[in-house]
Amino acid sequence: MDELAQRLRSNDPAVGLRAVGALHRLAEQVERAAVAHARTQGWTWEQIGDALGVTRQSAHTKHGK
Numbered sequence: 001m002d003e004l005a006q007r008l009r010s011n012d013p014a015v016g017l018r019a020v021g022a023l024h025r026l027a028e029q030v031e032r033a034a035v036a037h038a039r040t041q042g043w044t045w046e047q048i049g050d051a052l053g054v055t056r057q058s059a060h061t062k063h064g065k
Contacts, residue, residue: 035063 010016031052038048049059 032063035059 035048035052038051044056045060045064046056048063049056052059
């Protein structure tokens with residue numbers, strides 16, 4: 001079994017938590033890019049908030065300039 005396969009099957013909580021952290025950081029990057037694209041397409045903060053499942057105020061607070 002190669003090293004990657006062994007890591008994927010690890011019972012070490014640290015491995016799983018590091019993976020969760022990496023996925024969270026990636027999701028934040030994707031969200032920032034998607035919001036920036038939506039804004040360039042003329043989307044309102046209300047539309048963005050609806051798409052993200054949050055209020056417009058929350059979307060604006062997190063992503064507004």
